[in-house]
Amino acid sequence: MTSKVEMVTVVIPTLNESGNIAAVIRTVEKELRYPYEIIIVDGGSTDGTLDIVKDRNCKLIIETRRGYGLALRLGMKQAKGNIIVMVDGDGTYELKHINILLDRLTSKDAELCLATRMYDPNKAMGMMNFVGNKVITFCFNMLYKQNLSDSQSGYRAISKKAINEVEFKEDDMAYATEMLVKFSQKKFKMVEIPTIYKERKYGKPKLRRFKSGIEIFTTMLKGFTG
Numbered sequence: 001m002t003s004k005v006e007m008v009t010v011v012i013p014t015l016n017e018s019g020n021i022a023a024v025i026r027t028v029e030k031e032l033r034y035p036y037e038i039i040i041v042d043g044g045s046t047d048g049t050l051d052i053v054k055d056r057n058c059k060l061i062i063e064t065r066r067g068y069g070l071a072l073r074l075g076m077k078q079a080k081g082n083i084i085v086m087v088d089g090d091g092t093y094e095l096k097h098i099n100i101l102l103d104r105l106t107s108k109d110a111e112l113c114l115a116t117r118m119y120d121p122n123k124a125m126g127m128m129n130f131v132g133n134k135v136i137t138f139c140f141n142m143l144y145k146q147n148l149s150d151s152q153s154g155y156r157a158i159s160k161k162a163i164n165e166v167e168f169k170e171d172d173m174a175y176a177t178e179m180l181v182k183f184s185q186k187k188f189k190m191v192e193i194p195t196i197y198k199e200r201k202y203g204k205p206k207l208r209r210f211k212s213g214i215e216i217f218t219t220m221l222k223g224f225t226g
């Protein structure tokens with residue numbers, strides 16, 4: 001149950017996002033209507049990302065062990081807000097929708113609200129990612145009796161209390177799925193808002209599709225078989 005936004009902690013993992021991170025931070029600062037802090041968890045960027053972040057009013061954590069999930073987990077541990085927003089530092093998510101995301105979380109009294117890119121009118125997501133995501137999300141919905149449309153969205157508002165009640169183990173991309181699996185098991189309420197997908201303007205994706213796909217399916221099945 002999340003009926004009120006007192007303070008928001010925006011947790012952003014970064015690994016070589018110098019072309020994107022300034023705009024991400026700026027948009028949060030401009031748009032977010034609630035009291036907030038921003039925590040950047042950097043994986044040891046060598047492209048100037050750190051210099052950009054140090055100039056901003058953000059808390060910076062450096063964690064050179066690899067892993068998207070590890071970075072998010074570390075950032076969330078330090079969160080002061082009662083609500084956490086996790087979002088990538090690559091500019092692919094629409095941060096102008098951040099208040100809508102938070103308002104849906106509280107109006108629905110949910111533990112998690114995710115921003116789904118599946119109704120993007122521009123259909124900007126690449127075919128491989130789109131199909132992979134559809135298959136994973138379909139299996140997840142079947143196994144855990146949910147009705148989500150974008151299980152791989154990394155743009156979510158989550159109650160800090162809910163995060164504290166769950167123990168996470170996944171260090172990489174499967175973390176996003178592990179969260180949905182464990183929240184389903186706890187019967188936490190999960191809702192969505194539609195958002196758009198924006199293509200990466202700078203830098204390279206760190207996603208290794210095959211490795212992540214295997215890890216995601218393993219995570220889903222592990223949760224199901226106990």
Ligand SMILES: Nc1nc2c(ncn2[C@@H]2O[C@H](COP(=O)(O)OP(=O)(O)OP(=O)(O)O)[C@@H](O)[C@H]2O)c(=O)[nH]1
Pocket residue numbers: 013014015016017041042043044065066067068071087088089090092200204205206207
């Ligand atoms: N701290 C940290 N951040 C990471 C690591 N791997 C990825 N990231 C960041 O996590 C976010 C998600 O990674 P992306 O490379 O965008 O993966 P993706 O969203 O699947 O791929 P795109 O299609 O390019 O958006 C980005 O902000 C990355 O910079 C890591 O090992 N450590």
Ligand SMILES: [Mg+2]
Pocket residue numbers: 088090092
């Ligand atoms: Mg991305």
